[in-house]
Amino acid sequence: MTRTVLITGGTSGIGRAIAARFAADHAEVHITGRHADTVEQTAAELGVQGAVCDATDPGQVTELAARFSELDVLVNASGGLPQGTPGDGSALEAVLAQWQANLAQNLLGAVLTTTSVRDKLTSGGSVLSIGSIGAERGGGSYGAAKAALAAWNAALSAELGPLGITSNVISAGYIAGTNFFQGRLTDERQSALVAETHNKRPGTVEDIAETAYFLASPGARHITGQTLHVNGGAFTTR
Numbered sequence: 001m002t003r004t005v006l007i008t009g010g011t012s013g014i015g016r017a018i019a020a021r022f023a024a025d026h027a028e029v030h031i032t033g034r035h036a037d038t039v040e041q042t043a044a045e046l047g048v049q050g051a052v053c054d055a056t057d058p059g060q061v062t063e064l065a066a067r068f069s070e071l072d073v074l075v076n077a078s079g080g081l082p083q084g085t086p087g088d089g090s091a092l093e094a095v096l097a098q099w100q101a102n103l104a105q106n107l108l109g110a111v112l113t114t115t116s117v118r119d120k121l122t123s124g125g126s127v128l129s130i131g132s133i134g135a136e137r138g139g140g141s142y143g144a145a146k147a148a149l150a151a152w153n154a155a156l157s158a159e160l161g162p163l164g165i166t167s168n169v170i171s172a173g174y175i176a177g178t179n180f181f182q183g184r185l186t187d188e189r190q191s192a193l194v195a196e197t198h199n200k201r202p203g204t205v206e207d208i209a210e211t212a213y214f215l216a217s218p219g220a221r222h223i224t225g226q227t228l229h230v231n232g233g234a235f236t237t238r
């Protein structure tokens with residue numbers, strides 16, 4: 001049976017790779033992003049459906065949800081560092097703007113999208129949200145937002161579990177081949193991020209895509225309410 005898969009933030013980086021992975025499985029894949037040109041281009045390149053939707057805008061998210069009668073897999077991949085928000089300045093207004101922008105991008109987008117399609121998720125389906133090693137590393141407002149994403153996921157899993165739906169966070173370490181760093185990652189910083197790993201390499205978007213594909217597979221039905229760390233050992237758990 002063909003699965004219907006929605007991936008927010010599917011025009012670039014991790015979301016795009018997840019879309020390609022499910023498309024290779026002949027799923028009916030839908031991707032979103034905030035810009036019509038990249039949505040259109042990526043959808044054409046991958047042979048998937050595209051929709052312009054800002055995951056932080058309730059009106060746009062409601063319109064997106066109306067496209068679906070049933071949804072098997074939702075991947076909340078949109079997120080990242082908000083553009084144009086001031087750094088940790090002295091003015092409280094600037095601090096508030098930065099925290100609100102990070103919470104919107106990295107927590108509320110997933111909450112709104114998931115809530116909007118909640119009643120369309122099928123038994124045997126999966127919700128996946130892309131978290132970050134930043135949640136473990138004192139990553140300021142970004143890390144706090146990703147930590148909150150994982151906390152929210154635990155409650156969501158309890159709510160969806162009785163319906164036969166799993167919900168997990170994939171917490172990514174440094175992943176190369178994305179626009180996450182917006183061209184501002186120095187060679188020194190990149191080397192430091194790789195040095196933190198046990199396997200001495202950056203993560204790839206395919207590392208995350210394969211994890212997402214597995215978590216939405218029949219073999220992963222007893223994995224729910226978890227945060228899975230995919231980071232080459234840069235952060236370990238026990």
Ligand SMILES: NC(=O)c1ccc[n+]([C@@H]2O[C@H](COP(=O)([O-])OP(=O)(O)OC[C@H]3O[C@@H](n4cnc5c(N)ncnc54)[C@H](OP(=O)(O)O)[C@@H]3O)[C@@H](O)[C@H]2O)c1
Nearest residue numbers: 009011012013014034054055078079080172175178179180
């Ligand atoms: N790259 C890393 O090292 C890394 C590490 C840990 C976690 N992550 C997380 O991985 C996820 C994917 O990021 P990425 O690294 O693949 O970065 P990316 O290449 O910048 O991709 C982000 C995607 O999300 C879309 N997007 C951003 N804000 C959106 C919004 N409000 N509504 C809808 N779409 C939105 C972007 O398109 P538009 O800008 O056109 O909307 C783009 O398609 C993010 O949640 C990020 O926090 C990344």
